Amino acid sequence: MARDETQLRYASSHEWADLQQEGDDTVATVGISAFAIEQLNDLVYMDLPEVGTAVTAGEEMGEVESVKAVSPLYSPVTGEVIEVHSELPDNLEKLNDDPYDFGWIVKIKVTDESGIDQLLDHPTYQKQCAESE
Amino acid sequence: MVPSSSRTGETGRLIPPDEGAHDGSQPSVESPDGNMAVDQLLLQSIEGASPPVLRFYRWNEPTLSLGYFQSLADRQLHSDSGPCAIVRRATGGGAILHHHEITYSVAVAAKNLAGPALDLYRQIHQVWIETLADFGVSARVYRELPESCPAESAATPESFLCFQRRTDEDLIISGYKILGSAQRKTRHGILQHGSLLLKSSRFAPQLPGIRELTGADIHAAALSKRFARRLAAAWSLRWQTEPLSVAERDDALAIAEQKFRADRWLRRR
Numbered sequence: 372m373a374r375d376e377t378q379l380r381y382a383s384s385h386e387w388a389d390l391q392q393e394g395d396d397t398v399a400t401v402g403i404s405a406f407a408i409e410q411l412n413d414l415v416y417m418d419l420p421e422v423g424t425a426v427t428a429g430e431e432m433g434e435v436e437s438v439k440a441v442s443p444l445y446s447p448v449t450g451e452v453i454e455v456h457s458e459l460p461d462n463l464e465k466l467n468d469d470p471y472d473f474g475w476i477v478k479i480k481v482t483d484e485s486g487i488d489q490l491l492d493h494p495t496y497q498k499q500c501a502e503s504e
Numbered sequence: 505m506v507p508s509s510s511r512t513g514e515t516g517r518l519i520p521p522d523e524g525a526h527d528g529s530q531p532s533v534e535s536p537d538g539n540m541a542v543d544q545l546l547l548q549s550i551e552g553a554s555p556p557v558l559r560f561y562r563w564n565e566p567t568l569s570l571g572y573f574q575s576l577a578d579r580q581l582h583s584d585s586g587p588c589a590i591v592r593r594a595t596g597g598g599a600i601l602h603h604h605e606i607t608y609s610v611a612v613a614a615k616n617l618a619g620p621a622l623d624l625y626r627q628i629h630q631v632w633i634e635t636l637a638d639f640g641v642s643a644r645v646y647r648e649l650p651e652s653c654p655a656e657s658a659a660t661p662e663s664f665l666c667f668q669r670r671t672d673e674d675l676i677i678s679g680y681k682i683l684g685s686a687q688r689k690t691r692h693g694i695l696q697h698g699s700l701l702l703k704s705s706r707f708a709p710q711l712p713g714i715r716e717l718t719g720a721d722i723h724a725a726a727l728s729k730r731f732a733r734r735l736a737a738a739w740s741l742r743w744q745t746e747p748l749s750v751a752e753r754d755d756a757l758a759i760a761e762q763k764f765r766a767d768r769w770l771r772r773r
Contacts, residue, residue, distance in 0.1 A: 384691060410620050416573040416596070434572075438671055439597035440621055440687035440694075441572050 374471040376405070380487070381496035382429070382447040385410075387471070388490060390448075390481075397481040399448045403435075405470045406500045411437040414463040417444075419476060424452045426479060428486035433476070446479065449486055454478040518732055518743035519546075519559035525750055533748065533756045536567040536591035537764035539607070541756040542748065543688075543695055544594060544763070546611040550693035553615040558735060558743065559608065560728045566603040566707050569593045571666070571686065575773045581664040585707045592770050595686035595697065598666035603705035604713060606724050608731070609697035617694070624696050625673040625685055631738050632675060632683055632700065635731040639722050641714055643682060647672035667701065667711045675700075677717045700727075 379387040385407030389400040408414070416436040426432045426446035433444035455477050459466075466474045481487070491499065522542075524532040533542050539561050546557050568585045570576065570592045578599075579590065585601050610628060617624070629645060636643050663669050667681045675683035685698030702722060703713035715721050736743050748756070763769050 412620075412622060418573075436571075436573050436596040438622060438625075439571070439595065439685070440689060441594065441596045442689040443691075445691070 374400075376471050377493045379471070379493065380447070380490035381493070382445060382490060383496075383499060384429075384445040384447075386445055386447045388447040389475075390487065397484060397487075398453070399450070399479045399481055400475050400477075401447060401479060402470060402474045402476050403444070403466070404496070404500075408466050408470050408474075411435065411440075411442065413437050414466060417460040417463060417476075419455050419457075419460065420452050422452055422455055426450060426452060428483075428489070444476070447486075447490055448479055448481050449483040450479040450481040452477050453480045514555050514741050515744050516556040516558060516736070516739070516741045518745045519557065520745060520747055521560055521562045522748050522753070525753065530750060530753050530757075532564065533753055533760070534562050534564045535760065536563065536565070536569070536589045537760035538756060539563065540569075540591055540593060540764045541759035542752075543609045543611075543697055544759055545752060545756050546609065547688060547690060547693060547695035550611055550613045550690070552613065554613050554693075556613075556616065556739065556741065557609075557611040558732060559610075560732075561607050561609070563602045563607070565589050566601065566705065567591060568707075569600050569602060570770075571595065571597040571599060572688075573773060574599060574664075576771055578664055582708075584709060588707050590770065591764055592772070593686065593697075595688045595695070597684065597686040598669050599664055600666045600684070600699050601705055601708040601711070602699060603707060604701070604703040606700040606702065606728055606731075607697065608700075608728070609695060611693060611695050613693045614691065621687060621689060621694050622673075624687070624694060627738065628685065628696065628698070628735070629673050629675055629683060631731060631735045635727065635734050636675075636714075638730055638734075639720060639727065641677070641718050641720050641722070643675040643677050645672065646670050646674045646676050646681075649676060665708065665711065666699075667708075677714065680712055680717055682714055682717065702727075 385404045414437045418434045420432045428449045431443040432446040522532045567589045666684045683700045687696045701713040703715035
């Protein structure tokens with residue numbers, strides 16, 4: 372089933388997080404918003420973290436290159452990377468068409484939920500995007 | 505775009521080419537790794553809405569700089585630059601042979617950006633077009649060239665050399681690229697640096713410079729000075745010339761040693 376972007380949470384740095392309960396754990400599937408992909412314009416490279424990497428909300432977890440600009444990817448949550456979308460870096464052109472399903476980047480097992488409240492809901496994130504244009 | 509109108513009238517910082525400490529206690533930072541370290545320092549020094557910084561720099565030896573995502577092994581694709589020093593940039597794009605050129609960098613706070621980062625390429629390159637016109641040289645951005653305009657036959661998106669790639673905002677003379685820029689972004693700001701090819705290098709003889717393409721032999725210092733003046737006018741600010749301080753040079757030399765000179769950085773891809 373296609374992921375509903377209106378139900379996702381967003382970092383102000385434009386990463387989305389789909390938070391799901393899996394047993395006792397909260398797992399965040401993470402990607403980049405359609406707005407950010409459009410702003411970045413023509414992604415050509417992506418560096419992803421390795422499985423097992425500890426990530427912190429608001430800190431860098433990867434990098435992308437578009438039009439000769441290298442930009443950081445920030446983790447929207449604190450936790451451990453448990454899965455990486457390894458097909459993505461070789462198929463970045465698909466991100467434009469499918470940022471919320473094929474475009475997932477990593478899955479993170481949340482180890483500290485204190486930062487989740489800082490994430491924006493969809494209407495608030497849309498407002499932020501509109502103000503930055 | 506940059507800076508936003510609310511910053512009009514502010515003072516930006518102009519960093520001239522580095523001479524090292526006056527008392528000889530510090531070397532110049534214009535080594536391959538030192539130059540990249542200073543640009544990193546400028547980017548990480550951006551705080552809040554700190555005013556723009558414009559830096560011009562030289563290279564103390566002919567240097568090949570790799571784009572951040574390029575493979576070191578691909579250096580074998582360009583034998584002419586084999587004898588040159590090499591460094592990996594923190595910015596994207598293709599490899600650049602830094603020899604007879606003007607190298608500039610600009611650090612701008614995110615809070616002073618009123619549009620997408622791509623606009624920074626557009627604005628700064630427009631100022632370069634106007635600056636070159638002051639010296640009788642006519643350059644155009646790639647996106648405005650008619651399709652009938654002859655393109656350099658070697659230019660492809662995958663070329664090893666930056667100057668044999670094309671993106672919309674590159675500056676072109678007679679089908680050849682003479683200015684390319686690249687960026688590194690953080691949540692606090694953008695560092696954009698770029699190279700203007702004044703004349704061809706024996707280490708990249710396939711790339712003609714402004715002199716070969718137009719006959720114009722432009723003095724780098726005069727061109728830099730004019731560019732700074734035009735950029736100040738475009739951004740409604742004035743520059744205060746402020747060379748690197750002793751502390752900044754110390755910080756840059758430490759970054760150079762720990763990061764840009766380190767084998768793990770150069771060989772990361």
